[in-house]
Amino acid sequence: MCGAALCNVWITENGRETMATKSKKVAAKKNDGVVKVALLGFGTVGSSVAKVLAQSKFAGIELTHVYNRSVARKKESAAAKFVPATAKWTENIDDVLKSNVDVVIELMGGLNPTEGWLKKAITSGKHVVTANKQLIAYKGVSLQRLAAQNNVQLVYNAAVAGGVPVIPGMKQGLGGDRMQRISGIVNGTCNYILSRMETGADYATVLKDAQQLGYAEANPSADVDGFDARAKLCILSRIALHADLNPDEVATQTISSVEAVDFMYAKELNCTIRQISRAQLEGTVVHARVAPMLVPMDSPLAWSHGTQNMVVTSGLYGGDVVFSGHGAGGEPTAVAVVSDLLAVAQGAKSVELPVRKRQVTGEFMAPHYLRFVVDDKPGIVSSIAGALAKVGANIDSLLQKPGYPKHKLPFVVTTEPCLTSTIEKAMHAIGKLDCMLEKPMTLQMLVADDTAE
């Protein structure tokens, strides 16, 4: 919001108000008040950014460069019409890095060569807006330091949860709280798969659908095995818990071993299953994990369907805050990118929160859901119960739905809260029993008030 004295508001041809960027606060000084912008990457998000900029006509912002491989092909795409005729299309990154653009928007992803290019952009005085979660997860702290040294901004609100403003919301609005933990659904692909499976579909079918819809890659590992979510969890932890984590050290568990039967048993327990990314600070250690987990049906996390994202932050003073919306897709992510661009163009500065290196462990004290598929014989329950008793884990319930053949019988045990490592030890022993037809499945059960070790 601003009054007349704060910024000029003027009307474009279509009668819409435009963002004021010609005020004295504007970041761009080298281009007569016009903020020149280069787009690295003209894929789904990049072309949506071009579309939003073209349709919204923010005064004082000009897209001047588009870098991509195979420019000839990109220029033929339908979205190319959103790129101004005056903009330079290039396959040579030096055309951008050696130009006088004010802001580089990076939407290529990956660590290499992106990191080197963005360092060059920063050291040559260019602001950087990026949606690159892997780069920010692994290199965000050092890049931020480099940006500060060069007196430019590095902004990455699009790197987590796309169009859901959880990063700016936490930075500007929750910095005064003492954040204790954060849980979220930050991978739309996994959420699409699991919320479809909730209604009875099986994993392979849904994955295929997701691939056809463009929600999942041909090789879906980054999504389903949790590596995408892990990067986002590290970024969220840095802001919420002021903790700099090594993404490689964050425990992950694939969703690909979740089966239709697990949803049936979850329902019996008044739960569903979601890929949850969670972290909490205990003393100087961060407990973090990305895994399919049982989520109570009355938790906000259970309400998230399809490709929706949701993040729940839990603060000592403010309690739980929920952010949710479209976490992926070209236009929602473009909203985050363009919002960052407008902030940079205005010279707006976000709150800086402290951050320090923290150790990370996958250990949680939580109830667990254990699913076995056995060739049913007398003594199996006794063996399982014995293995659990040996590590001190108490059984809370035993569920066995009728209608399955004795020789391939799925059944479920839930435990009272116990440590992840404790349950893993028992499951290792149980997995060796002769009657086990499949590797037993262990899922953490999320409860509102559980604690880390």
Add this chain to the structure above:
Amino acid sequence: MCGAALCNVWITENGRETMATKSKKVAAKKNDGVVKVALLGFGTVGSSVAKVLAQSKFAGIELTHVYNRSVARKKESAAAKFVPATAKWTENIDDVLKSNVDVVIELMGGLNPTEGWLKKAITSGKHVVTANKQLIAYKGVSLQRLAAQNNVQLVYNAAVAGGVPVIPGMKQGLGGDRMQRISGIVNGTCNYILSRMETGADYATVLKDAQQLGYAEANPSADVDGFDARAKLCILSRIALHADLNPDEVATQTISSVEAVDFMYAKELNCTIRQISRAQLEGTVVHARVAPMLVPMDSPLAWSHGTQNMVVTSGLYGGDVVFSGHGAGGEPTAVAVVSDLLAVAQGAKSVELPVRKRQVTGEFMAPHYLRFVVDDKPGIVSSIAGALAKVGANIDSLLQKPGYPKHKLPFVVTTEPCLTSTIEKAMHAIGKLDCMLEKPMTLQMLVADDTAE
């Protein structure tokens, strides 16, 4: 997040990291790098702010003044221990306004004398952080202009939805979208009352409970009649829709005429009832209304229970984004206030969005829920249907639960989408029928894709 070069991070006695405020970016220049803070109002929120500041020990921030009436009594309160011994307690506002404090935190509420005092604070070079929704709704634009002229900040993220960072989330994270509408539950008192009534309690009982719990005032009008929510809706509209509205022109409807029977019929329609504040921009006119409305059970707005707040923004590019959490209470609101204080202390600047005066109307095109209590006689339904037909409103359903006496029979009609003014005209005629024992009740039904006129 910041690297070492960005800001200093240091450890207090309790080993917790603290916010860096001694960097060169610090707002305070007149006090050797220490940001001096005055608190106006030491009630629920004020004492919680003192508590958060005392417990979190943010380096470089010092509470130096507490202004309140009846200082002697306040100093006896349990929360007084959170105020540093060095701070000055005063009943004389000039002790603050003529001091060298850097930031004034205003938690007194009301327009007078608050507005005049804050103007003096601003013109004497003090930053202002406020949770005062009425002041910001009525005077926010002019105060913001004054602040800009005096090169100080006016920040009010606590004025709407307490600890839920909807204002900073929208400003920093959704500025690049073209916001089309906003709907929310922004009054915790009404949400407490209505979500309790959902489980069968009647209005009078729940209101009494709310008063005993401190959720409602002895005179609950500001809450239940919608004036509190109206102010918040105007602030949200200013940020989301870039529209400056006159709060007095926003239509309101009390929740006090909602009865237990309405929840029963709402349930039949797979809905519940919430006090909804909604606004949408159509051309140059804002359609806005604060009223109890029927909300589909599968809408996020139906999930909000107790004193929770929730805001749903709907953007052209980013779709719906949901923010929810504790919208009231001392500590959640203190989180917003302290977060604003930290931002001001760091010299962080929020994004400025354009704003312009907009006309407002209470007119919506929506289905309506009409509840009648009649002395049942032949021809009543025909008369009602006739009155609706006369204005062109189509009946969608007619509900009549068994078990009520004929001489005092509640029944419900729902209509297909029609204009608010159309339905009001019909209801005016219907209200004059001899058989009507009570003023008929009209509630707008919220549907995901409804449109303004």
